[in-house]
Amino acid sequence: QDTKIGFIVKQPEEPWFQDEWKFADQAAKEKGFTLVKIGAEDGEKLMSAIDNLGAQGAQGFVVCTPDVKLGPGIVAKAAANNLKLMTVDDRLVGADGKPLEDVPHMGISATKIGEAVGQAIVDEMKARGWKMDEVGAIRVSYDQLPTAVDRVEGAISVLKAAGFKTQNIFDAPQAKTDTEAALNAATVVLNAHADIKKWIAFGLNDEAVLGAVRASESVGIPADGMIGVGIGGAESAINEFKKPAATGFVGTVIISPKRHGYETALNMYDWIANNKEPAKLTLTAGALAKRDDYQKVRKDLGIE
Amino acid sequence: MSFLEFSNVTKTYPGVRALSDVSFGVEKGAVHGLMGENGAGKSTLIKILSGDQHADTGEITIDGKVQAYTSTRDAFDNGVIVIHQELQLVPELTVAENLSLGRFPASAGVIARGRMLEDVGAKLKSAGIDIDMRRKVKTLSIGERQMVEIAKAIMLDARVIALDEPTSSLSSRESEILFALIDRLRGEGKVIIYVSHRLDEVFRLCDSLTVLRDGKLAAHHQSLKDVTRDQIVAEMVGREISDIWGFRPRKAREARLKVDNLSGARLRTPASFEARAGEIVGFFGLIGAGRSELMRLVFGADPRSGGTITVDGKTIAAASPHDAIRAGIVLCSEDRKHDGIIQGRSIEENINISSRRHHTRFGVLNRASEIATAETFIKKLKVRTPSRKQDIVNLSGGNQQKVILGRWLSEQDIRVLIVDEPTRGIDIGAKSEIYELLYQLAEEGMAIVVVSSELPEVMGICDRILVMCGGRISAELARDQFAEKAILAAALPDKKTPDAIAS
Amino acid sequence: MTGQLKKIVLGEQGLVVIFIVAFALVSLLVPNFLTDRNMLGLLQSVVTVGIVACTMMFCLAARDFDLSVGSIVAFAGMVAVMASNASGSILLGLLAAIACGTFVGFINGVVIAKFRINALITTLATMQIVRGLALISSDGRAVGINSPDFYQLALSKLLGIPTPIWVLAILFGIFGFVLNRTVFGKNTLAIGGNPEASRLAGVNVDRTRIWIFALQGFVCGIAGILLASRITSGQPNAAVGLELSVISACVLGGVSLAGGRAAMSGVIVGVLIMGIAENVMNLLNIAAFYQYIVRGVILLLAVLLDNLRSSAFGRR
Amino acid sequence: MTGQLKKIVLGEQGLVVIFIVAFALVSLLVPNFLTDRNMLGLLQSVVTVGIVACTMMFCLAARDFDLSVGSIVAFAGMVAVMASNASGSILLGLLAAIACGTFVGFINGVVIAKFRINALITTLATMQIVRGLALISSDGRAVGINSPDFYQLALSKLLGIPTPIWVLAILFGIFGFVLNRTVFGKNTLAIGGNPEASRLAGVNVDRTRIWIFALQGFVCGIAGILLASRITSGQPNAAVGLELSVISACVLGGVSLAGGRAAMSGVIVGVLIMGIAENVMNLLNIAAFYQYIVRGVILLLAVLLDNLRSSAFGRR
Ligand SMILES: Nc1ncnc2c1ncn2[C@@H]1O[C@H](COP(=O)(O)OP(=O)(O)OP(=O)(O)O)[C@@H](O)[C@H]1O
Ligand SMILES: Nc1ncnc2c1ncn2[C@@H]1O[C@H](COP(=O)(O)OP(=O)(O)OP(=O)(O)O)[C@@H](O)[C@H]1O
Ligand SMILES: [Mg+2]
Numbered sequence A: 001q002d003t004k005i006g007f008i009v010k011q012p013e014e015p016w017f018q019d020e021w022k023f024a025d026q027a028a029k030e031k032g033f034t035l036v037k038i039g040a041e042d043g044e045k046l047m048s049a050i051d052n053l054g055a056q057g058a059q060g061f062v063v064c065t066p067d068v069k070l071g072p073g074i075v076a077k078a079a080a081n082n083l084k085l086m087t088v089d090d091r092l093v094g095a096d097g098k099p100l101e102d103v104p105h106m107g108i109s110a111t112k113i114g115e116a117v118g119q120a121i122v123d124e125m126k127a128r129g130w131k132m133d134e135v136g137a138i139r140v141s142y143d144q145l146p147t148a149v150d151r152v153e154g155a156i157s158v159l160k161a162a163g164f165k166t167q168n169i170f171d172a173p174q175a176k177t178d179t180e181a182a183l184n185a186a187t188v189v190l191n192a193h194a195d196i197k198k199w200i201a202f203g204l205n206d207e208a209v210l211g212a213v214r215a216s217e218s219v220g221i222p223a224d225g226m227i228g229v230g231i232g233g234a235e236s237a238i239n240e241f242k243k244p245a246a247t248g249f250v251g252t253v254i255i256s257p258k259r260h261g262y263e264t265a266l267n268m269y270d271w272i273a274n275n276k277e278p279a280k281l282t283l284t285a286g287a288l289a290k291r292d293d294y295q296k297v298r299k300d301l302g303i304e
Numbered sequence B: 001m002s003f004l005e006f007s008n009v010t011k012t013y014p015g016v017r018a019l020s021d022v023s024f025g026v027e028k029g030a031v032h033g034l035m036g037e038n039g040a041g042k043s044t045l046i047k048i049l050s051g052d053q054h055a056d057t058g059e060i061t062i063d064g065k066v067q068a069y070t071s072t073r074d075a076f077d078n079g080v081i082v083i084h085q086e087l088q089l090v091p092e093l094t095v096a097e098n099l100s101l102g103r104f105p106a107s108a109g110v111i112a113r114g115r116m117l118e119d120v121g122a123k124l125k126s127a128g129i130d131i132d133m134r135r136k137v138k139t140l141s142i143g144e145r146q147m148v149e150i151a152k153a154i155m156l157d158a159r160v161i162a163l164d165e166p167t168s169s170l171s172s173r174e175s176e177i178l179f180a181l182i183d184r185l186r187g188e189g190k191v192i193i194y195v196s197h198r199l200d201e202v203f204r205l206c207d208s209l210t211v212l213r214d215g216k217l218a219a220h221h222q223s224l225k226d227v228t229r230d231q232i233v234a235e236m237v238g239r240e241i242s243d244i245w246g247f248r249p250r251k252a253r254e255a256r257l258k259v260d261n262l263s264g265a266r267l268r269t270p271a272s273f274e275a276r277a278g279e280i281v282g283f284f285g286l287i288g289a290g291r292s293e294l295m296r297l298v299f300g301a302d303p304r305s306g307g308t309i310t311v312d313g314k315t316i317a318a319a320s321p322h323d324a325i326r327a328g329i330v331l332c333s334e335d336r337k338h339d340g341i342i343q344g345r346s347i348e349e350n351i352n353i354s355s356r357r358h359h360t361r362f363g364v365l366n367r368a369s370e371i372a373t374a375e376t377f378i379k380k381l382k383v384r385t386p387s388r389k390q391d392i393v394n395l396s397g398g399n400q401q402k403v404i405l406g407r408w409l410s411e412q413d414i415r416v417l418i419v420d421e422p423t424r425g426i427d428i429g430a431k432s433e434i435y436e437l438l439y440q441l442a443e444e445g446m447a448i449v450v451v452s453s454e455l456p457e458v459m460g461i462c463d464r465i466l467v468m469c470g471g472r473i474s475a476e477l478a479r480d481q482f483a484e485k486a487i488l489a490a491a492l493p494d495k496k497t498p499d500a501i502a503s
Numbered sequence C, D: 001m002t003g004q005l006k007k008i009v010l011g012e013q014g015l016v017v018i019f020i021v022a023f024a025l026v027s028l029l030v031p032n033f034l035t036d037r038n039m040l041g042l043l044q045s046v047v048t049v050g051i052v053a054c055t056m057m058f059c060l061a062a063r064d065f066d067l068s069v070g071s072i073v074a075f076a077g078m079v080a081v082m083a084s085n086a087s088g089s090i091l092l093g094l095l096a097a098i099a100c101g102t103f104v105g106f107i108n109g110v111v112i113a114k115f116r117i118n119a120l121i122t123t124l125a126t127m128q129i130v131r132g133l134a135l136i137s138s139d140g141r142a143v144g145i146n147s148p149d150f151y152q153l154a155l156s157k158l159l160g161i162p163t164p165i166w167v168l169a170i171l172f173g174i175f176g177f178v179l180n181r182t183v184f185g186k187n188t189l190a191i192g193g194n195p196e197a198s199r200l201a202g203v204n205v206d207r208t209r210i211w212i213f214a215l216q217g218f219v220c221g222i223a224g225i226l227l228a229s230r231i232t233s234g235q236p237n238a239a240v241g242l243e244l245s246v247i248s249a250c251v252l253g254g255v256s257l258a259g260g261r262a263a264m265s266g267v268i269v270g271v272l273i274m275g276i277a278e279n280v281m282n283l284l285n286i287a288a289f290y291q292y293i294v295r296g297v298i299l300l301l302a303v304l305l306d307n308l309r310s311s312a313f314g315r316r
């Protein structure tokens, strides 16, 4: 019987997941199994997707869940459909909020990524010789998404540890997770504190930080008065680095979709075909990419 | 060959043959009457003439040229204007805009407002229609709207003008304006097709006449000189009706409905009146006299600001139609399109909507009784329809009116029946049957209030007439005091000589 | 023969016939489609949409709109979980969820009927308010279920068929009956046909509308509970965009947005068409971006067919 | 005095008056609100919604709906960027974007007017199809702009005011004029007010509707270009949910969903109210979850006020 593996992601439109799928496909081609890609934006779609995989005769699946609290449900559903289960990016938790250790997982913790962002910003501020007191921070937030909260809180914890004042951190809540919403929210913050001339920005992803950078440009803050560090390293961030002149978008913490996509699919295949159970927990690292070294960083991570 | 010629026009709707093989011609400078029972196919013929509907077979020729319209626009461009039976106005636009719709004077798409107002103003003035053309149509009463609708006929230089029951919501004063207008148009050599259920109007206006029956041509009169009313009625209905009122004296009993100092937003002067069991009370007045407003207040359709309503000695809240119906008051409203028919639902449902509560248990319908009720009233009121399941919008105007009447007549324990223009758009045969029904109900002890703009009607069937003028009751006459002049005098706001408008 | 065929396809039950033909085709052509497991999975996937469509049908038939359903479903799910967790009694949790759903629906109804505020706007507002409440009550995070019995709601089976599917079937039955055979149903249709005429015919329009929205909330409460049980947690972000799926399903099923026209059989078919489309796309492994296009095209085709059918019969 | 006051507040321009009062209050109470920079930021943030609202007003006035605007805006933005990059000419890119937008709108119009498919369903379908196209054309990724001149569209200023705001103001002016003073505008209102009467009066209803949707697409094209320039890239996920914001703004501005009633001044006020609400909430640093609730309540209050106003004048 042919091996069939599902790969379910929470936001199929997002470049990140597109990349994961692309690399998983690569693994499928190499090993000759069928990969079924399904997008499941919420818990209900996810449950249907698992049923659907079961009906198709798949033997296992990799999932990035729309919500980690779905854990027990996913485990039960997978068992009901007799499917092997691995998670990627987001680790499942039980009702008590503790991770489900039994489910093999590959990922990087949201807090860790946030901390990397914070560290990059602190380093850049030091390099530019900024005094913490005269800098304002835009926290582009999308608190509806727990991951987003963890990421920005991670960044803030590093900033605070480096001596950044809490009262200089301003919240710019996005109504949606696109650049325009971040741009509008950040503009308000910048205009409300016109006296602050130096700004830093961080958020859920590259798009959010880009919004803040665009906002700084539109209110006339020069590129050297802005430090934005994004997360993801997808096209929109790379575009910034390709621009002829440097912008306030200083860097992005690239997390590699290659490992996440390729390796999880491969592990799942090994598990099904060769009964080789994957490691319970694999943590990948993010890497900071800046204007001058992004090509190298991407190559190191196995992207192009 | 005549100037306007219908030849072998046939039209079938699902389950209904509306017109079969109708042929006749009309000459220039003539007003041609078109009569027939409800559902005989008059409106259908007019709709085909206007390009709104297409005949299955047969054709229309004007001035020797076969007309092949694909839309109403083509009909305009060929000089055909039609005033439809149902009002076709846009409430949010002004009178002037409504009259210019479809042909605004404009340069490069920008409306020449000045020119528009000038044109419309001139046309309205020449026709003797006195309506502020800057008002939005939604602020006009039905009668005023009808006048606006009629004004469309003169807005364009038409060769053929068809009017489908234009006087059904006009009182005699407005009707006169219309008749003068028609006379003028005749003088200008237009062809005019005039649909009406009112025989006196037809005799007053028409040069020739066609009678339709069941979609077929029943009679065609080149001239009305030697034709009698009874003959036309017989051609339409298939039997003789000698006295359409058929008034029967009754005895009024105890007072059932007592209205005391009732007032509301649109009826500033408080009104008081009463109606007794077994009595038919008529309300007459000119357009805008406030009769409909008063009845709506009694029925709780509009919020009242003061006054009391008593039925059989019991004061009732009547804060809504729902309450009023349960207190035994029902109102059959004048605006059937807006307030009467429930579009998209069957005849059966339209009839049962209110009275079904007598047959339900725990809110569950009693199908058998619903079907029986529907069938009963379809038969009793002679509604022309292929089945009780027919969507009410597919019925002819008069048949819709009958269904709405059926809705109210199927109610039980009515104490007070208010009918506002009950015979609007209803053919002569059905009219006399409806009067007969009203008499029966009165004899059974109901108090009946009839609001009508047809003076002969109120004089013909009522025991007592209340006249309204300018929002208040201006006169009350018992049957032995009925006199046209006196009634009209009371109805006229400006105390002009009533002879000028008496028909 | 062709005349006969035309009559069947274009007749009153035409949509059902078209659906059956389409279903047969899909069964033949798509591997793994017509298996027990896939059928059950398919049905389970339409439970939320199907349940909410029952009352949305009434809403649309009365010429109203309800955009708040997605939020209410999410909120009710949260309440069910949190109340169960807090009180330790699942029953209490369920009651609380249904009460909350009904209450929100009731408020919708009162605002719309009594203050005469446009239903679209009112429910757009409550959609946001209720979503906000759901997020606030849980600080934006999903809430796990303490008692495993709660999952059983969705996992338990009767005659081999999961409970949620039974609930759906029962609600289909009840609301089909209510629409056609009760005063409430007929009044709803009448209000949609002509609200003013219905009022003058003694229908208590305001009360009927309030009832419709309250029922809608009630049903959303049930849907929320089943959803929470299925996904084993209360999620404040659940069921985003549900309103559009539900309205599409209803319109696909021949419910007129201009009011006055609705049939339960149509809505069931509409719900199933939407579910099958999703299911088949996943079975055929159609790429995510193309799914958008396929979904749009199916929607268009389905209404187009229905339209041809209606216009062949001269009704609009 | 109170009579006078009542007359002003509840009169034709009542919404405008209420708005001015609210604006004054906010200016006084919210620090940093009434500054040049904040005002410009506020205006820039409503450019997309405002531009699209211009034609949505026509759409609603004609008793139609357009849910596809968000997708068209995103798609047009993508096209602008990709065509500019491919051809090396920004002008060509802009033309391509506007042509694409107009084309989608035109298709919407043709399907709705000629095949008589419900506008809600049609545009729900095109909304998905066009979003799918936007995602497919770029493989779901943002596309960067090669030529920095493209950014200048959004960054350039005239008399100290950024170009997008000028564009918005000009479109407000044009469409206000079109609505009230042209045959097209009056026909639109007539179609919404009474479609049957308009048809019988010889208005080419189908053509007018097609024009409305084509214009809507055209305007979405412009909005898409400005948005792409503003965020310096074409993003396939941009403007999700735009349709609801735009429709809310229009309804807030007194456009009747039952058709036939619309005014540009109202729509402008509606757009500004929505923008100010967002702006003030951010200025006051209201937590994200509470923003949902505040947004909903403001929406309700605004229509409630407008309703009181209308009913005080006896119109429905
Ligand atoms: N759209 C339609 N669908 C089905 N039947 C229709 C439709 N329109 C009209 N009819 C039927 O065609 C017949 C003729 O209707 P028409 O409106 O021409 O009558 P009419 O002579 O104008 O009657 P009235 O005096 O009541 O206005 C009626 O039996 C009516 O029910
Ligand atoms: N919707 C409305 N808005 C504002 N004014 C109205 C409205 N409807 C009617 N009116 C006004 O109320 C007054 C009385 O109305 P109406 O003409 O209906 O009275 P009526 O005596 O029943 O006459 P008829 O029924 O013969 O038309 C008129 O002056 C009319 O202009
Ligand atoms: Mg007729």
Ligand SMILES: [Mg+2]
Binding pocket: B291, B292, B293, B334, B420
């Ligand atoms: Mg009247």
